[in-house]
Amino acid sequence: MSWSTEPVVITVAPTGAEVTRSQTPHLPITPEEIAQEIVRSAEEGASAVHVHARNDDGRPTTDPEILKRIAGLTRDRTDVVIGMSTGAEVGMSQRERIRVLDAAPEVASLNCGSMNFGDDVFDNSPRLIEALANRMREDGVRAELEIYDIGMLGAVGRLLDAGLVDDPPLYNFVMGVRGGISASAENLLALLHNRPRPGRWTVTGIGRNQLPLTTLAAAMGGHMRVGFEDNIYYRRGELATSNAQLVARARRIAEELGRRPATPDEARRILGVARG
Ligand code: KMH
Ligand code: ZN
Numbered sequence: 001m002s003w004s005t006e007p008v009v010i011t012v013a014p015t016g017a018e019v020t021r022s023q024t025p026h027l028p029i030t031p032e033e034i035a036q037e038i039v040r041s042a043e044e045g046a047s048a049v050h051v052h053a054r055n056d057d058g059r060p061t062t063d064p065e066i067l068k069r070i071a072g073l074t075r076d077r078t079d080v081v082i083g084m085s086t087g088a089e090v091g092m093s094q095r096e097r098i099r100v101l102d103a104a105p106e107v108a109s110l111n112c113g114s115m116n117f118g119d120d121v122f123d124n125s126p127r128l129i130e131a132l133a134n135r136m137r138e139d140g141v142r143a144e145l146e147i148y149d150i151g152m153l154g155a156v157g158r159l160l161d162a163g164l165v166d167d168p169p170l171y172n173f174v175m176g177v178r179g180g181i182s183a184s185a186e187n188l189l190a191l192l193h194n195r196p197r198p199g200r201w202t203v204t205g206i207g208r209n210q211l212p213l214t215t216l217a218a219a220m221g222g223h224m225r226v227g228f229e230d231n232i233y234y235r236r237g238e239l240a241t242s243n244a245q246l247v248a249r250a251r252r253i254a255e256e257l258g259r260r261p262a263t264p265d266e267a268r269r270i271l272g273v274a275r276g
Helices: 031-043 064-075 094-103 126-139 152-161 186-192 207-220 243-256 263-273
Strands: 010-012 046-051 083-084 106-110 115-117 120-122 141-148 168-176 201-205 221-226 234-236
Touching: 010 031, 010 207, 010 243, 031 046, 031 064, 031 207, 031 243, 046 106, 046 263, 064 083, 064 094, 083 263, 094 126, 115 243, 126 141, 126 152, 141 152, 168 186, 186 207, 201 207, 207 221, 221 243, 234 243
Parallel strands: 010 046, 010 221, 046 083, 083 106, 106 141, 141 168, 168 201, 201 221
Antiparallel strands: 115 120
């Protein structure tokens, strides 16, 4: 692996499905709040977003109208790559998860296997993975392959062989979920080494793993995801005041390593996203 100077794609994941306002008062919930947080993150160097929507009561939803509202408010003010979650919330039905694609994202997450997720079971049957991949391919949506453990890379190989996912694939290594691969440098190397085909990769580190893992990604030629979906702290015992604050730190780290933040159009090229 040679050192990369490729511009770094910083993806912001501002809300997620699990974090609550009681954990952090800074969590954006309404479409206006989420779009505002994305815009501020873009100003600090984010060029892509991973959106989860919430209802007015703060509960996760995959209502395409709410997702479209977030995307519309965002597009009015910034050109970041709009990604949406089909992982949604543990326990959501297949119909609720597939309908995310009705909101016409540019990128959508494709979770590549079932697993324990904290105290719950995150169900991603082969049938659901295939249905989501098929729909993404039909709609021209770039699949971001969410990899929580090394065995899920086998599913990626099968999707590629079946032509359900474009080659080169786009990987997001999610490390440090309780039930998934633990967050270590050795495990990141193992994930990279076991990719069935080469492809751009982002690292998502949960909780206190976010800072060291995204720093490793920046140093090793990967891309960085930060935001409250994965981590609400700036440092131990100190809540981050915004997603943009976490993005700004990621940008500073990447710049010190000789990698400037990608523009949104550079991010589309790097991630393999077709302009809609
Ligand atoms: N909320 C997690 C159960 C994704 O966005 O695709 C799943 C998740 C992954 O957040
Ligand atoms: Zn997510």
